[in-house]
Amino acid sequence: MQAAAEQFKATVTLPADDQILITREFDAPRHLVYRAWTTPELVRRWWSGKRGEVTLAEIDLRVGGAWRYVMTAHGEFEVGFHGEYREIVENERIVSTEVYEGAPDAEALNTLTLTERDGRTTMTILVAHQSTSNRDMHVNSGMEGGMNESLDALERVAQSLR
């Protein structure tokens, strides 16, 4: 069990000053991972993780086509992301731009790659920013999310003490 959990753990590394690399293995063939990644009804089910509800997922899957995801986090505030598809190789590779609508000047270029081996798929997402500060801001967004969760937990504890 331990080994399996370790194997399917997401890893985040910072291969260069302005880049983020996310890697994760999935116990599914890559055409299914690709489908889950590019079908709006399916994206709505996973993209927010545990942080809220996906309220919008639009995907115009063609080169030059736009995508936009919106999530309502913790039932409080909305966060939106959008971009444009630059390169599409079905089941293999998607290159797209990404803008966090809270910081519209910081556009990143994301390269998703899927490689399959023995029915399992390794996903890599390389996020390339235009500067270190934009990259750092992007990484910080995860930390803020985590902090919000901690604050929520704290609030629950505080309320239970009343």
Added chain:
Amino acid sequence: MARAATTTDVFNAIAEPRRRELLDELADGERSVNELVERLRLTQPLVSKHLRVLREVGAVRVRDDGRRRLYSVDAGALKPIHDWVSGYEQMWSERFDALDTVLDELKRQEHDDAGSS
């Protein structure tokens, strides 16, 4: 929140895949250069070069043990980076866990479709 300049250096130092392998080896405990050469199947000058970079940013410590020099990880130096990235990693982990559930369903559907055709 901006990172301190020294942290940036640690980031750069551990961005190199070989250096991450070195840190992985050292995670289990102290090792000499020769042990690292043997385990990683790299040349001694290359191992020494990477160790020097890791030492310069404080990621690795060294102590003399008789005629050997033993290297170990300085977890304190690496913790800020770990903490900084872990929130972001956690967000993706949650996303991917939800994606696992979707994929399990897609696999079942595909299996059922194959069975009925």
